[in-house]
Amino acid sequence: MSVPTPLAGLKVIEFTHMVMGPAAGAILAALGAEVTRVEPPEGDKTRTLLGSGAGYFPMYNRHKGSIALDLKSPDGIATARALALDADILIENFRPGALDRLGLGYDALSAENPRLIYCSAKGFLPGPYENRTALDEVAQMMGGLAYMTGPPGRPLRAGSSVIDVTGGMFGVIGVLAALEERHRTGRGRLIQASLFETTVYMVGQHMAQLAVTGKAASPMPARISAWAIYDVFETRDDPVFIGVVTDGLWETFCRLFGLDALWADESLRRNNDRVQQRERILPEIRTLIATFTRGEVIARLDGSGLPFAPIGRPEDMFDDPHLAATGALEPVTLPDGTQTRLPTLPIAFDGQLLARSSKLPGVG
Template structure:
């Protein structure tokens, strides 16, 4: 595998950091997840603990340490001294207080790529603000809104995933630098930064429009309810899409409006499209739109999206030995595809194996368990 031989120590929790390291694991890296005595909080998620933890932590080894105990810290330092990559998601300053900050670890391991992944980064007035995706989206100007302006939460964790993928790219770039120079790096990845960076096209508009950071709703990029109660969404406002939709419907006069500014200026167009699509079923309209090469798609929930022929053709699901389905991953390599280990480890499952590799014999391991520095069954 392309990342075989790469050793990653993962102190991160919840979604962003673990998602980053799970991609590395899918492609051959050895990822050691260091968990606190109670485990990653996602092990205890009230809605779906097994699903949440397993989705972000498959294929990793679990070591359960109490980092506040000196003996636990020494084990962590021994791991970091041998690692290629370290990922952490502590609040800013916590790693330093524990004795696991970048400067301390760089002295042990100059080649270490150290990635701090947090909501708002290591600097700025919000550096210590705890926050998950909804808070970051709210501050980042991307929380969806109803037409009346009411914010909507509960959608895809966009900032968390952008943080994961940006962090992944940064880690891989830093590893290339290590290959050439022998010197690691410190990566300060903020979900909030990643969210702002994801919309470069909107920044100039936002800075020149009295602070407004959103465009008015565009009729050719909107969703419409059909006669059977199902929804479809239009997906293009280029001239050809406008012509191919409106000319056959006898409303070529609306093409200029379709290509113009959104909001109230497109109200007549929006009303026309709403009444048109409400006149027949979604299946009818999708076939009609496809025949005219107009960009459109059904609005699906996640179960139907996963079972859609496009998702099946892209092999977005994979099956384990027990027949359970798992997300396969989005990275498609022709010559060396991912070979994910779909199993997630029990808390502290690999304590003894990892401690033995670090040079702790049976008596030393027993002492670590007795002290509470290592948690689990010995």
């Protein structure tokens, strides 16, 4: 069965680096668009990042082509313009005004290619902050996500480039909306997405909590949970997360673990009453769970309807049986010839994922 390619026939040109812009292009490429990256003659510096940046290029540049252009030369600019004028979609995430100064901004290009959908991915949307430099971590710190993630007084960034990737996703949402509109109008649009506003959108639930309750949200490690049992529990070997999120599941949980006395206590039958008595019931449950291995806990919970999770690490995902069974990791050849598997776009079309083999593009 062939892999679905719903965006086949669309041409995308990328002037991007790092994560946000490439992530937007990666989504379009996974959906079947023809995506071509424009890189400097020496190659995008993202290719050679070390440490936590070493995975950026392979993760967000599969299924793409590459062309090396010197955008400081007339020939390079001429070629870049020709590519843009032949494209359906352009994605860029350089400093504000950088492509405008090269004659590659939206106004200049759309005058000659009115069907062009131009996605500009920045740190901030137009406004007082628009010329500031922003990265994922800057946005997380500034937008309230780091405050909510770490313990009180210890802001902590999330464990992946969540704002870069989500910002890129919002950019793609805008592109697809503009593409649908273009079917009716024949014209493209300038689409702008940003890191800061993406972060604020993601903490909007906490802003709404203040509006509803009159109390500012506490950081997640210190929050008052909406459910009495919604915690990581230590076992005899490895920890496990367990959630009891309905009154019916409370009955199931008590039955599975022989908590007859807790189930008999009618003051604990309703979730909000259990939340108010967390300090009383949690020690007993922690002590009980600690007598089991993680495997024994999972064996009881699996199929019960109770939310649970082993505490996984990224490297564990390579051997996850569900991902293996569904084909959610696609074969990728790294520049040095190393074979690996990386997550495909987590969307199924008629039950089929979009996984297909890929080789990272060489420079130019």
